[in-house]
Amino acid sequence: MAFRIHKILNNNAVVVLDEGKEKIVMGPGIAFQKRKNDLIPPGRIEKIFVMEEENEKFQQLLRTLPEEHIDIAEEIISYAEGKLQAPLSDHIHIALTDHLSFAIERLKQGYRIQNKLLNEIKVLYKAEYEIGLWAKQLIKERLGIEIPDDEAAHIALHIHTAKLDAASMNKTMRETTLIHELVDLIQTELGILIDKESISYQRLLTHLRFALSRIExxxxxxxxxxxxxxxxxxxxxxxxxxxxxxxxxxxxxYGIRFPEEELAYIVLHIQRLRKR
Structure with missing residues (x-):
């Protein structure tokens, strides 16, 4: 089906009207040398979005952010959906694109990007973190910019929270931060340094995550x-x-109450860590 251009956002994105409803249509060079009311050949269309609530915000991002940043974000999203074999929430097209562009600009200006939850994200959201590492390589190839693993972890969280059955970003950050703080507290109280690459550490984190889920x-x-x-x-x-x-x-x-039985299982995980 051929669409008629209602508004041009950038070279690769336009707004069309379909039965009176605005839709964002994307594809490489879809608006090159085009004007309002020109037809778009169906073969050039890669993605069509209908964003009821955030349509204006998405259009604004497409108009104002560098096209190469938008293209990279869309490629990461498509790759993530393929790897996870599941669609992601439409909101990721706004959240990840906005975040990624800001991060790239900060890195270009010499700022350091840090993520105190890096170790927890690597363990708890392993598939998403691997997608973040793939994105790291893509950004290096396309822009010649080396993003740190900390940023790959930020990308992983955006992808995780865009899964249709996942908790919100705020809730995920809150839970992951609590796990990080509990591990820090355990290290301090027992005077130990936990090996973040060990299986025992991974098991402790996984147990804490599912314990929080059960309690909630x-x-x-x-x-x-x-x-x-x-x-x-x-x-x-x-x-x-x-x-x-x-x-x-x-x-x-955090207002979260651990039952005694749950604490006993955590003790067993800690004991395994101390044995190492």
Missing amino acids: NGEPIHSMDEEMLALIQTKYAKEWACTQKAATYAEKE
């Missing part, structure tokens, strides 16, 4: 008999005291 959704906790619970509290008294401090922190700062 009111799901049953893995049961533990009283005798086993008492044994853990006695045998690993130092680790038990540490998890209680962590639980107090989570409740005070």
